[in-house]
Amino acid sequence: xxxxxxxxxxxxxxxxxxxxxxxxxxxxxxxxxxxxxxxxxxxxxxxxxxxxxxxxxxxxxxxxxxxxxxxxxxxxxxxxxxxxxxxxxxxxxxxxxxxxxxxxxxxxxxxxxxxxxxxxxxxxxxxxxxxxxxxxxxxxxxxxxxxxxxxxxxxxxxxxxxxxxxx
Amino acid sequence: xxxxxxxxxxxxxxxxxxxxxxxxxxxxxxxxxxxxxxxxxxxxxxxxxxxxxxxxxxxxxxxxxxxxxxxxxxxxxxxxxxxxxxxxxxxxxxxxxxxxxxxxxxxxxxxxxxxxxxxxxxxxxxxxxxxxxxxxxxxxxxxxxxxxxxxxxxxxxxxxxxxxxxxxxxxxxxxxxxxxxxxxxxxxxxxxxxxxxxxxxxxxxxxxxxxxxxxxxxx
Numbered sequence: 001x002x003x004x005x006x007x008x009x010x011x012x013x014x015x016x017x018x019x020x021x022x023x024x025x026x027x028x029x030x031x032x033x034x035x036x037x038x039x040x041x042x043x044x045x046x047x048x049x050x051x052x053x054x055x056x057x058x059x060x061x062x063x064x065x066x067x068x069x070x071x072x073x074x075x076x077x078x079x080x081x082x083x084x085x086x087x088x089x090x091x092x093x094x095x096x097x098x099x100x101x102x103x104x105x106x107x108x109x110x111x112x113x114x115x116x117x118x119x120x121x122x123x124x125x126x127x128x129x130x131x132x133x134x135x136x137x138x139x140x141x142x143x144x145x146x147x148x149x150x151x152x153x154x155x156x157x158x159x160x161x162x163x164x165x166x167x
Numbered sequence: 168x169x170x171x172x173x174x175x176x177x178x179x180x181x182x183x184x185x186x187x188x189x190x191x192x193x194x195x196x197x198x199x200x201x202x203x204x205x206x207x208x209x210x211x212x213x214x215x216x217x218x219x220x221x222x223x224x225x226x227x228x229x230x231x232x233x234x235x236x237x238x239x240x241x242x243x244x245x246x247x248x249x250x251x252x253x254x255x256x257x258x259x260x261x262x263x264x265x266x267x268x269x270x271x272x273x274x275x276x277x278x279x280x281x282x283x284x285x286x287x288x289x290x291x292x293x294x295x296x297x298x299x300x301x302x303x304x305x306x307x308x309x310x311x312x313x314x315x316x317x318x319x320x321x322x323x324x325x326x327x328x329x330x331x332x333x334x335x336x337x338x339x340x341x342x343x344x345x346x347x348x349x350x351x352x353x354x355x356x357x358x359x360x361x362x363x364x365x366x367x368x369x370x371x372x373x374x375x376x377x378x379x380x381x382x383x384x385x386x
Contacts, residue, residue: 029216032244032245032248032249033216033220033245033249035244035245036220036223036243036244036245036246036248036249037220037223038244039242039243039244039245039246040243042244043242076224076235076238076242077226077231077234077235077237077238078231078234
């Protein structure tokens with residue numbers, strides 16, 4: 001008997017099938033859609049790397065030497081290339097220290113002055129000594145340093161590397 | 168609980184009346200060719216959803232359009248799926264809308280009192296082709312570039328005002344950043360608004376007048 005309580009009517013069957021197919025289609029489209037929208041947030045961008053600064057034996061002893069390198073970053077469809085500079089200072093045959101040339105005050109680029117034996121910041125007259133310590137305000141802390149004791153500098157097969165963490 | 172909420176809403180929104188008018192309306196016994204209108208509507212909705220999704224990453228700039236699509240295809244999760252649906256859905260929509268027109272024509276369903284349904288349908292078909300034409304340039308690859316060039320040149324062959332029309336389409340004398348921006352604008356705003364409005368009129372007429380029977384021999 002059509003339309004009785006135990007039997008599924010034709011109309012009811014169509015409704016159930018429509019609901020089921022609709023739900024399946026919603027899920028098939030909806031789940032990828034969510035993944036699509038949140039996708040950039042799930043991508044972890046690795047910006048740190050060991051940067052080779054060349055053979056140690058080529059670096060002069062005693063005098064800080066400027067090394068420049070570039071790092072490229074790809075965000076979506078845009079590629080940005082930034083250049084960075086570090087001063088490599090071979091204190092003696094055994095010890096090497098590398099200083100970032102970014103002033104700790106407001107990120108201007110400091111310059112090694114061989115006559116004054118100091119790093120001079122052109123912006124607000126900050127001065128750092130050869131060890132990177134502040135000898136004239138306003139910089140709040142010493143220059144960022146790379147050293148074997150800090151774990152962010154290594155020498156492999158005579159080549160000097162620093163562990164660069166973003167910029 | 169659910170039934171209670173539904174009946175509360177129904178009393179205020181008149182959902183049953185809408186349902187009865189739109190979905191439970193009387194239709195003559197027809198065949199599968201009569202599903203093409205619904206298929207067109209579904210494809211339009213799908214193109215809207217996937218198109219809106221694509222604008223999240225797509226950039227309408229000649230220098231970046233291609234790269235942004237490479238990003239969608241290779242780096243965004245399911246980007247290939249969303250773009251694939253939009254790409255193939257576009258082709259399918261042209262086919263389905265065209266078959267829908269053929270069915271209406273061969274079953275003589277455009278006759279009194281459905282002339283306005285037919286007329287809005289003709290504009291809808293042309294607008295759909297316009298969507299295809301403007302969307303074709305957006306990936307900014309070689310094929311897009313030359314297809315748009317050819318399309319605009321065809322418009323340029325109109326006697327007298329042709330060259331002017333071509334310049335208006337391109338926004339200059341050649342394909343440029345201006346062309347891409349205006350094609351994008353037409354693709355995502357102008358035509359969708361026109362199509363949406365005409366679908367409203369088209370469907371109002373279908374519901375108001377009802378669909379035609381399959382004509383018999385000698386009709």
